[in-house]
Amino acid sequence: MALIAGIITLSFRAEKAPANNYPTLPKDSAGSAKAFMSVYKVLMSPRCMNCHPSGNAPLQGDDSHIHTMNVTRGVDGKGIYSERCSNCHQAENAAGLHMPPGNPKWGLPPANMRMVFQGRTPRQLALQLLDPKQNGGRTKAQLIDHMANDDLVGWAWHPGDGRTLPPMSRPAFAAQVRLWIAKGAYAPSAKTK
Amino acid sequence: MITITVNGQQHDVDAEPNMPLLWVIRDILGLTGTKYGCGAAQCGACTVHLNGEAVRSCVTKINRAAGQNIVTIEGLSAHNNHPLQLAWNEMNVPQCGYCQSGQLMSAAVLLRENPNPTDQDIDDAMSGNICRCGTYQRIRSAIHKAAEMQTEGAKI
Numbered sequence: 518m519a520l521i522a523g524i525i526t527l528s529f530r531a532e533k534a535p536a537n538n539y540p541t542l543p544k545d546s547a548g549s550a551k552a553f554m555s556v557y558k559v560l561m562s563p564r565c566m567n568c569h570p571s572g573n574a575p576l577q578g579d580d581s582h583i584h585t586m587n588v589t590r591g592v593d594g595k596g597i598y599s600e601r602c603s604n605c606h607q608a609e610n611a612a613g614l615h616m617p618p619g620n621p622k623w624g625l626p627p628a629n630m631r632m633v634f635q636g637r638t639p640r641q642l643a644l645q646l647l648d649p650k651q652n653g654g655r656t657k658a659q660l661i662d663h664m665a666n667d668d669l670v671g672w673a674w675h676p677g678d679g680r681t682l683p684p685m686s687r688p689a690f691a692a693q694v695r696l697w698i699a700k701g702a703y704a705p706s707a708k709t710k
Numbered sequence: 711m712i713t714i715t716v717n718g719q720q721h722d723v724d725a726e727p728n729m730p731l732l733w734v735i736r737d738i739l740g741l742t743g744t745k746y747g748c749g750a751a752q753c754g755a756c757t758v759h760l761n762g763e764a765v766r767s768c769v770t771k772i773n774r775a776a777g778q779n780i781v782t783i784e785g786l787s788a789h790n791n792h793p794l795q796l797a798w799n800e801m802n803v804p805q806c807g808y809c810q811s812g813q814l815m816s817a818a819v820l821l822r823e824n825p826n827p828t829d830q831d832i833d834d835a836m837s838g839n840i841c842r843c844g845t846y847q848r849i850r851s852a853i854h855k856a857a858e859m860q861t862e863g864a865k866i
Contacts, residue, residue, distance in 0.1 A: 585752075587837030598823055598835035599764035599816035605751035605838075611769050617751045 539658040542699040549700035550643075554709070555685065555693040556664075557639045562683040564673035568625050569634035575625055576635070579681050594625040610677030618677045622669040626653070643697075643704035657698050665691035712776045716741065717785025727773035731765075732756045734772050735782055743783040743811045747840075754839030757812035758782045764819045783811035786818060794818055797856035805843035813839045817853050826857055 559565060567576035573590040574583045591597040596604070607619040626632040630653050634642060645651045646660060655663060664670060665687075674687045683690065697703075711722045716739060723734055735741050735758065744767060747755030751766040758767045759781040760774070786792050794817050797803075804810045813836070820827055820835035827835070832850050841849070 587834055589834055598831075599757070599819040600835060600838050601763055604757075604763055604765045605769060607769060607771065607774065611751075613750075615750060615752075617769055 537656060537658055539661055540695060540699045542696075544701040546701060546703040549697050549703040550705040550709070552693045552696040552700065553643050553703070553705055554639060556690065556697055557642060557705075559673075559683040559685060559690050559693075560634050560642065562673070562681075564676050564680065564683050565670075566634045569632055570625070571633050571635040573628075581635075590625045590628055590631075592628050594627040596624070610675070612678065614679040616677070618672070618680070620669050620672045638707070639705040639709045640707050643702075647702055647704075657702060661691070661694055661698060664694045712772055714772070714775050714778065714780060716780045717782060723772065725772050727771060727776075729772045730768050731758070731760075731770040731772050731775050731780070732767035734775075735767060735780070741782050741784050745808055745811060747809065747812075752840075753809070754812040754816060755809050757815040757839065759815060759819070762819070762822070764816045781815075783814060786814060792818065793856040793859040794821065794852070796859060797852040801848055801852045801855060803845055803848040803852045805841075805845055809839060809841045809843075813841065813849055817849070817856070820853065821857060821860060825860060827853065 560569075563576070563579050563581050567578075567581055570576050570583075572583070574588055575590075576582060577584050586600060588600050588602075589597055591601075596602045602624045605617045606623040607617070608621045610616070610618045630651070632645075632652065637645065647657070649655060652660060653663075671687060673683050676682065685693075711724055712727065713720060713722050714734070715721070716735065721739060723738055725734055725738060732744060732746060735744050736746070744758055745755040746768060747753035749768045751769040754766065756766055756768040757764050759765070759779075760770065761778050762781075787795060792814075794814050798810070798814065803813075816836055816839050820831065824831055824835075829850060832853050836846075836849065836853075
């Protein structure tokens, strides 16, 4: 069991970014937290949050309703039994309204690393993203790389017919992630909404 | 030409790589047990096994299946004697029958991975297969029955 969990965790962490190489600027808690608020707005958009739900079912649509068909996360985040994600979700979006979107890595975070966005306040989500025990074992550099370059994250900006885009472009989003971390990776105060 | 293996038989198929696997199965290979329901992976009528997984063949392009193993309802068992097929017969599960090949292919994956499913396990596995006749209660009963038969190694 431990071996399986280890393999799942490792496969989720398989990214190429250098572990400790990221740009820095003079520490600026206000500027850093402000940049994170831009990041937060993207992460809480349906295209990101729908696969980072608080429960064990993915969400669907711009109203983030619970996925129909009783779909559940499963141990590896890829569904269970005859309801594995890739049984319907292909390597690319199917054309047309209400058709299954797709990506080769389609799925939720695994059960042992759930990376919940839904319901998190800005402060909670910032602290969670920075904690390797909750972020898939990522360093800050790997976090930047994930946000800026990961293929499944990138799907959010190519979501197929009928789905709204996150509130800023991916380069703008990646720039805000870099700025947040470069200025000290501060979490917004608990009062920030 | 795209080579696929269906029910243990290799076929060289002359088809566009984007053609749905369902079209190939039904229109080119003539295996019509698998049904077209919605064309959007929402109903489960077109479920077949691709390397053992219950894929929806209406949205699965043939190029994904190239070189892979596909099993349709016609190949689920050699003599229509998979425990699920026996239980389906015994309990008269189908009404109109249109969704039933998809139901059986999904249930087969469930029973392979969980030999003794609870009602919740069945709901989790089978909610992607819709039955307009509403045979859900009989489907659930038959899956429990098949699980018993499978456990006992019962084959007529």
